[in-house]
Amino acid sequence: MKSLQELIRPNIRNLKPYSSARDEFHGAASVFLDANENPYPPASGLAVNRYPDPMQRALKQRIAELKSIAPEHIFTGNGSDEAIDLIIRTFCEPGRDGIVSVAPTYGMYEVMADVNDVRYTKVSLDDDFRLDADAVLNAVDEQFTKVIFLCSPNNPSGNLLDTEQIVRILKTFDGVVVVDEAYIDFADTLSFTRRLTDFPNLIVLQTLSKAWGAAGIRLGMAFASEEIITTFNKVKYPYNVSLTTQEQALEILRNEERKNMQVKEILQERSRLAVALRELPFVRRVYPSDANFILVRFDDANATYNYLVDKGIVVRNRNTVALCAGCIRITVGTPEENAALVEALKAMKF
Numbered sequence: 235m236k237s238l239q240e241l242i243r244p245n246i247r248n249l250k251p252y253s254s255a256r257d258e259f260h261g262a263a264s265v266f267l268d269a270n271e272n273p274y275p276p277a278s279g280l281a282v283n284r285y286p287d288p289m290q291r292a293l294k295q296r297i298a299e300l301k302s303i304a305p306e307h308i309f310t311g312n313g314s315d316e317a318i319d320l321i322i323r324t325f326c327e328p329g330r331d332g333i334v335s336v337a338p339t340y341g342m343y344e345v346m347a348d349v350n351d352v353r354y355t356k357v358s359l360d361d362d363f364r365l366d367a368d369a370v371l372n373a374v375d376e377q378f379t380k381v382i383f384l385c386s387p388n389n390p391s392g393n394l395l396d397t398e399q400i401v402r403i404l405k406t407f408d409g410v411v412v413v414d415e416a417y418i419d420f421a422d423t424l425s426f427t428r429r430l431t432d433f434p435n436l437i438v439l440q441t442l443s444k445a446w447g448a449a450g451i452r453l454g455m456a457f458a459s460e461e462i463i464t465t466f467n468k469v470k471y472p473y474n475v476s477l478t479t480q481e482q483a484l485e486i487l488r489n490e491e492r493k494n495m496q497v498k499e500i501l502q503e504r505s506r507l508a509v510a511l512r513e514l515p516f517v518r519r520v521y522p523s524d525a526n527f528i529l530v531r532f533d534d535a536n537a538t539y540n541y542l543v544d545k546g547i548v549v550r551n552r553n554t555v556a557l558c559a560g561c562i563r564i565t566v567g568t569p570e571e572n573a574a575l576v577e578a579l580k581a582m583k584f
C-alpha cells in the first residue's frame with residue numbers, strides 16, 4: 235500500500251502554506267489591528283467587517299458532535315464542489331495522473347478533472363446502475379490513477395451503490411477512494427464515515443445543500459484521516475467559508491429535528507410520486523430511489539421535457555447521459571408541486 239505522503243503531489247507535500255493574520259493569532263484579545271480590516275461595519279446589523287475563522291472551529295465542533303467524528307477529521311468548504319476540486323489538486327499531477335469513476339454519475343468529477351488537466355476514465359454501471367468493483371479496479375492504471383470517485387446514493391440514478399463492492403475497492407485500490415454521500419440522509423443505510431478508522435485512503439463527502447435545505451449558503455463537508463485534512467487546510471483558500479455561511483450553518487445544524495421531519499415528509503412524497511408516475515401509460519420505468527429524486531424513463535424524454543417546461547415545470551432531462559436514454563430526473567418537491575407535475579403529465583397528449 236502506498237502511504238498518503240507518497241500519493242500527495244510533491245509540490246503540495248512540500249508546500250509552505252500562506253499564514254493569515256487570523257491563523258497567527260486566535261486567542262483572547264480586545265484590540266484587533268492585525269488584518270487591515272475596517273473597524274466599522276458596512277451597515278447597522280451587518281457585522282461582517284472582520285475576517286471569519288479560517289479553520290471554522292465552532293462549526294466543525296458542532297459537526298463533530300452531530301456525526302461523532304473528531305474535528306481534526308473534518309474539512310468544511312464552499313460546497314462539496316470545493317472538496318472535489320481540492321482532492322484532485324492535492325493528489326493528481328496535471329497532464330500526468332488520472333481519476334476513475336463510474337457512468338452515469340455526478341458531472342462535477344469529470345469537469346473538475348478537465349479543469350485540472352487530469353485524465354478521467356469512466357466505467358459503466360450495469361443496466362440497473364449497480365457497481366462492479368472489479369470493473370472499476372480493472373480500469374485503474376497502477377502508476378497514474380490516484381483517485382476513484384464513487385457517489386452513493388448515485389446521481390442521477392438515485393440508487394445506493396453496494397457496500398461490499400465499495401469496501402472491495404477500498405481494500406484493493408492503492409490510492410484515494412472518495413464516497414460522495416450528498417444524498418445519504420434520504421437513504422436507509424449507515425454512512426461510510428464510520429469506516430474512516432479502517433481505511434486511511436477514504437474520503438467521505440457530505441453537504442448542507444440537500445437534506446439540510448441550505449443549498450444557498452454553500453457549505454460542504456469532507457471527512458477523512460487527519461493527514462488528509464491537514465493537507466486540504468494547506469491548499470484551500472485561507473477564508474474559504476464566509477462569516478455569513480459559518481454563522482448560518484451553525485444555526486441550521488442546531489436544528490437536526492427539523493431536517494429529520496423534512497426528510498420524512500420528502501420520503502413519503504417520493505413513494506406517492508413513484509406510484510403516480512408508474513400509472514402513466516407513457517412511463518416505461520420508474521427506477522427505485524434512495525435519494526430525494528426519481529429517475530424516470532419515458533417513451534419520449536425530449537417531448538415530455540419540453541411539454542413540462544411549457545407548463546412552467548422544470549425537471550432535469552438526462553436523455554443524453556450514459557444508460558439514461560429516455561430518462562428524466564425529477565426532484566421530489568412539496569405535495570403541491572408534485573401534484574402539479576402529475577396533473578400536467580396526466581393531461582399530456584402522447
Ligand SMILES: *Cc1c(COP(=O)(O)O)cnc(C)c1O
Nearest residue numbers: 313314315340389416441443454
Ligand atoms: C448536489 C450534489 C452535491 C452537492 O454539491 P454542493 O457543492 O455541496 O452543493 C455533491 N455531490 C453530488 C453527487 C450532488 O448531487
